[in-house]
Amino acid sequence: MQTHLLGYPRIGSNRELKKACEQYWTGKIVLDELLKTGKEICKQNWNIQKEAGIDLIPCNDFSFYDQVLDLSLTLGAIPKRYNPIAEDTTKSELDLYFAMARGYQKEGLDITAMEMTKWFDTNYHYIVPEFYKNQVFKLNSSKIFNEFEEAKNSGINAKPVIIGLVTYLLLGKEKEEGFDKLDLANALLPVYFEILEKLQEQGAEYIQFDEPFLALDLSEKAKETYQFVYKQIKEKFPKLKFILTTYFEGLKDNLALATQLSVDVLHVDLVRNPEQLDEVLNVIPERLSISLGVVDGRNIWKNNYEKSLEFIQKAKEKIGSERVFIAPSCSLLHTPCDLDNETQLHSEIKNWLAFAKQKVNEVNALKELSEDNPEEKFLNDFEENKKAVESRNNSSLIHNQQVKQRVSAITEKDSQRKNTFGIRKNAQQNILNLPLFPTTTIGSFPQTKEVRTWRAKFKKGELSAQEYDTLLKKETERTIRWQEEIGIDVLVHGEFERNDMVEYFGEQLEGFVFTKNGWVQSYGSRCVKPPIIFGDVFRPNPMTVYWSQYAQSLTEKWVKGMLTGPVTILQWSFVRDDQSRSTTCKQIALAIRDEVNDLEKAGIRIIQIDEPAIREGLPLRKSDWQNYLNWAVESFRISASGVEDATQIHTHMCYSEFNDIIQNIADMDADVITIECSRSQMELLNAFGDFKYPNEIGPGVYDIHSPRVPSKAEMVDLLLKAEKVIPAHQLWVNPDCGLKTRHWEETEKALKEMVEAAKEASALFVSQDKLQNHWL
Known part of the structure; x- marks a missing residue:
């Protein structure tokens, strides 16, 4: 029996990678210093796993930005514009x-x-490969070989990790018509062969191919491509041992395909789909070993050793221990680095948790405990684990009967606005009096070093509450005045009092607990610190009314109230696993509903409830979609439906494909939806046009995840593209997403261009007499 990991967090336990990358981008350090930081993180990660007793340790799981982009560079899949x-x-x-x-x-x-989108149903974002007909690939980077050599020189039994060829193709997009991206498999295979040949020459024994698409619905062509690719690879490299990993779902109807592929070890996710173990064991051929993903790589709860050992024992009895591998369910990329860094967590709750470093030890402990005569050390670990599991099951911290009763009392009326959108639209326009192509932003403005310093000093007690409040008010007023000056129609207060869009709300809701160093990579250098939902959720006090009221008092223009929606708070948190996610989501929805109602009472007439995570929460199998969409849409509507017709409800979604769920997006019944569109050059808007989306929509006209400033002409062109699929009187003008991570200089330039683009587009449509349906 062997242990291995699929991958380890690469940001560093103190976010060393984030800091080094951002310093490199701003010219504060040179390339050698950045590369040195990367090497140090790799060595630290390898040593943690080696010291814990892991048998096969992954390499090439490190990345300076994104593992899919790494592979695109390695394969020479570099768009010509670069x-x-x-x-x-x-x-x-x-x-x-x-x-x-x-x-x-x-x-x-x-x-x-390049375009960026969500990695399956996680909050991690990857860079989307771009594919062209008759594309030529070539080996273009030595990163994978350098990392393997460094690991080997450090005494590590390293296992290179490579995104499987079929998954890589399926992750990408065809950028011209007339071909299927899977047709590129023949062109890609020689480069994969070259990579494997070099790794074999370097002494690699095991190679991990990540093929998570095997846990999704597959076309017949995709299945044929899988069979072809792995037959070719094994024939070419019979001595290499290939671990094929699947995760985030069960194999289900792809089980026969997966077990027939020419690989040596098949990894299955027994956290997301525990029932598949029996099915796999019943059909697995004798040549194939099985890797049991029993430690949760997506959540932070301590493993239940008793439950995991049942899976391991079942596999041992069926196929023999020599064919069993023990692992986390997926890469630990999605978990924080080290629970030992948390010195202020509630002690009882901390005892229920395990971060990446602790999960490594859990994997090794499970191997030792499954042996015939475990050492006393591991028997003691087992007893401590049982006590922690029992403590969580019986804790009085978790349950609140009033919250449970309120959820059980929800009726259909709670998720219905008083009237249809057509009636609401007239009521809203009578009060709001907005122009054609109204301009707004998504909510946050740059959080400068000064703003972050104020927050840090306030938390340390170096600033009084009054001093902190005064500084934030000055920054808020400056931002309001600047928006007025450049002519934005619907303003935002900038959110300078907030840290993260989920953390800020979780800190004010009961049932949440927070870490100090529980950072997880979202994309590139962007890290988030997800809250931990451990118990029943409710809102003890208003959360945003103070700052919304203050901002509105500064101006005669409308200021949006800014909230994070229940589904996004759920998706971007580490969620309790002792009740259904739908129940937890409805608890959060009721808390947000209370806040929406209080904002309306305070005179806020436009309220945005962000739901960027609706799409990413979809189950990976389409057969499971409808159940999720039913409770997700209901939760949003519960949060939004307590207001009068004249109060305009906005929502925001980013980096999502909407075609398959456009009806459900419409069912959310937000008065205005803003979406990411600029990186895809308005392609994402086509779904709304084909559907004839009835409500108003703001397709983002510039990409805030890039530091480049688009020109007015570029944004006008995007608006003209948008008008071809959505009537002008339904369109808003806004960036793709919030501006928190940007700098003021680029933000000011870009928003001025955006406002001028809206004016030019409006003048163009007025001059061409295109506005028969607008309020003129």
Whole structure:
């Protein structure tokens, strides 16, 4: 029996990678210093796993930005627009890499970033590969070989991790018509062969291929491609041992396919789909070993050893211990680094938790406990584990009967606005009096170093509450005045009092607990600190009314109240696993409903309830979608439906494909929805146009995840594209997402261009007499 990990967090236990990347981007450190930080993180990660007793330790799971982008660079899948950087001998490979991720706007060049979207149903974002007909691939980076060599030189029994060829193709997009991306498998195979040949020459024994698409619905062509690819690989490299990993779902109807592929070890996720173990054991051929994903790689709860050992024992009895591997369910990328860094957590709750470093020890402990005569140390661990599980099951911290009763009393009326959108629209326009192409932003404005310093000093007691309040009010007023000055129609207060869009609310809701260092990578250098939902959720006091009222008092223009929606709070938290997610979501929805009603009473007439995570929460199998969508949409509507017709409800969604759920988006019945569209050049808007989306919509006209500033002409062009699929009188003008992570200089330039673009587009449509249905 062997242990292994699928991957480990790469940000560093103190976010060393984030800090180094951002310093490199701003010119504060040189390339060698950035590379040194990466090597140090790799070595630290490897040593943690080695010291814990892990048999096979992953390498090439480290990335400076994104593992999919790493592979695109390695395979030479570099869009032609980056040729000026690729051909510039003064630029490093990492400069090209970061330009692909973030865009490039220097030295007379203005190159857009590659598209970014969610990694399956997680809050991690990957850079989408771009594919073209007859595309040529070539080995273009030595990263994977360098990491393997460094691991080997450090005494690590390293297992290179590579995204499987079929999954890589399925993750990408065809950027021209007339071909299927799966047709590129033949062109890609020789480069995969070259990678494997070099790794074999370096002494690699095991290779991990990540193929999570095997846990999704597959076309017949995809299934045929899987069979073809792995047959070719095994025939070419019979001596290499291939671990094929699936995760985030069960194999289900792809079980026969997966067990027939020419690999040596098949990894299955027994956290997301525990019932598949019996099915796999009944059909697994004798040549194939099984990797049991029994430690949760997506959540932070301590493993239940008794339950996991039942799975391990069942597998041992069926196929023999020599064919059993023990592992987390997926990469630990999605968990914080080290629980030992948390010194202020409630002691009882902390005893229920395990972060990445602790999960590594759990994997090894399960192996030792499954042996015939475990050492006393591990028997003691087992007893402590049982006590922790029992403590959580019986804790008085978790349950609140009033909250449970309120959820059980929800009726259909609680999720219905008083009237239909058509009636609400007239009531809202009579009060709001907004122009054609109204401009707004998504909510947050840049959180400068000064703002973050104030918050840190306030938390340390170095600033009094009154001093902190005064500083935030000045920043808020400055932002309101600046928005008025450039002519934005619907203002926001900037959210300077907030840390993270979920954490801020969780800190004010009961049933949540927070870490100090529980950071998880979201994309690139962007890290989030997800709250932990451990118990029943309710709102003891108003959360945002104070700042919304203050901002509205500063201006005669409308200021949006800004909230995070119940589904997003759920999705972007570590959620309790002792009750259904739908029940927890409805508890949060009722808390947000209370806040929405209080904002309306305070005179806030436009309220945005952000739900960027609706799409990512979809189960990976379409057969499971409807149940999720029913309770997710209901939860949003519960949060939004307590207001009068004249109060305008907005929602925001980003980096999602909407085609398959457009009816459900419409069912949310938000008066205005804002979405990410600029990176896809308005492609995402087509779903709304084809559906004839009835409510108002703000397709983002510039990409806030890139530092480049788009021109007015570029944004006008996007608005003209938008008008071809959505009537002008339904369109809003806004950035793709919040501006918290941007700098003021680029933000000011971009928003001025955006406002001018809206004016030009409006004038164009008025002059062409296109506005028969607008309020003129």
